[in-house]
Amino acid sequence: TKEITVEEPLSAKELESVTITNPDKILFPKEKITKLEVANYYHKISKEILPYLRNRPLSLLRCPEGVLKSCFFQKHIPTPLPATLREIPIAEKSGVKNYIGLQNPLGLTTLVQMGAFEIHCWNSVAESVENPDQIVIDFDPGPHVPWHQVVEAAFDLKKMLEQLKIKSFVKLSGGKGLHVHIPVRPVYSWEQIKAFSAALAKELEISRPDRYIFKMTKNLRAKKIFIDYFRNTRGATAVAPYSLRARPQSAVAMPLEWSQLKKTTSADEFSLTRALAYLAKRKKDPWSEFQNSHQRIKILDDSLKLGS
Numbered sequence: 090t091k092e093i094t095v096e097e098p099l100s101a102k103e104l105e106s107v108t109i110t111n112p113d114k115i116l117f118p119k120e121k122i123t124k125l126e127v128a129n130y131y132h133k134i135s136k137e138i139l140p141y142l143r144n145r146p147l148s149l150l151r152c153p154e155g156v157l158k159s160c161f162f163q164k165h166i167p168t169p170l171p172a173t174l175r176e177i178p179i180a181e182k183s184g185v186k187n188y189i190g191l192q193n194p195l196g197l198t199t200l201v202q203m204g205a206f207e208i209h210c211w212n213s214v215a216e217s218v219e220n221p222d223q224i225v226i227d228f229d230p231g232p233h234v235p236w237h238q239v240v241e242a243a244f245d246l247k248k249m250l251e252q253l254k255i256k257s258f259v260k261l262s263g264g265k266g267l268h269v270h271i272p273v274r275p276v277y278s279w280e281q282i283k284a285f286s287a288a289l290a291k292e293l294e295i296s297r298p299d300r301y302i303f304k305m306t307k308n309l310r311a312k313k314i315f316i317d318y319f320r321n322t323r324g325a326t327a328v329a330p331y332s333l334r335a336r337p338q339s340a341v342a343m344p345l346e347w348s349q350l351k352k353t354t355s356a357d358e359f360s361l362t363r364a365l366a367y368l369a370k371r372k373k374d375p376w377s378e379f380q381n382s383h384q385r386i387k388i389l390d391d392s393l394k395l396g397s
């Protein structure tokens with residue numbers, strides 16, 4: 090069978106099919122950002138975002154009436170399926186379910202047309218759904234945690250990973266916290282990846298129990314940072330790098346260099362406008378090594394006896 094990737098060329102008929110209806114509809118009322126401006130955002134940054142979406146099952150937050158109106162999550166394919174999107178069949182307990190994937194770059198415009206401008210994705214790709222190719226550790230600060238402690242938390246994890254000779258990449262969530270992504274070679278099972286993520290989260294709590302908590306118990310979290318490793322469960326998602334967040338004020342889930350992280354003041358400091366200006370001037374992609382980092386995890390290799 091032919092492998093479908095986002096490079097798939099479109100026929101003239103398909104090209105015609107991506108239309109933005111109601112381009113002047115305001116999606117972010119506080120900043121008066123229209124649907125067309127959101128479509129333009131994704132068009133301008135398509136080269137940056139597509140590598141992170143390619144072949145991945147997506148979970149979409151749709152806000153067709155704008156961010157101040159009701160929004161809803163969609164995991165399964167819409168009917169009829171637009172030509173720019175593809176289905177990614179995934180076995181579930183109740184049978185095979187069809188997830189949403191991008192068929193080609195124009196799929197981004199289709200998503201905006203659907204009001205789906207907050208894009209979340211799986212930690213595995215269609216060709217090896219059962220073997221995650223990245224780990225995402227999600228730092229969720231309680232309401233009383235100062236930002237510099239969230240930054241320190243991500244650095245604490247970075248150092249811990251460096252001791253294991255593992256590279257990691259950081260992004261602002263565009264919401265309240267930070268996400269650390271660890272690209273891995275897709276050879277491990279969900280269970281192994283989840284166990285490894287849980288071990289990292291537990292280690293962090295042990296290293297600084299006054300600051301970190303890795304259990305889901307909500308009442309203990311107000312002054313602590315919840316190390317949410319549950320993003321690494323089969324079927325879980327995290328917001329994609331460069332995705333817009335559907336919040337009262339627009340914000341981009343912005344990938345950063347570790348050194349840049351120190352100068353940040355909040356997780357939502359890149360509005361759509363600021364993100365576009367910043368990306369237009371940016372000299373270097375801080376995650377340029379991400380796509381080529383097929384990292385192995387030694388303790389998992391040892392337990393699998395995979396060798397090197």
Ligand code: ATP
Pocket residue numbers: 148162209210227228229262263264265266267317325326327328356
């Ligand atoms: P923040 O920095 O504010 O925590 P976040 O993106 O990390 O932003 P979380 O609340 O930590 O948000 O949620 C983690 C992830 O869980 C989300 O990014 C999303 O992928 C997933 N998620 C949240 N709500 C739903 C939902 N209703 N249906 C499906 N997935 C969801």
Ligand code: MN
Pocket residue numbers: 227228229262266267317
């Ligand atoms: Mn979070």
Ligand code: MN
Pocket residue numbers: 227229317
């Ligand atoms: Mn979370």
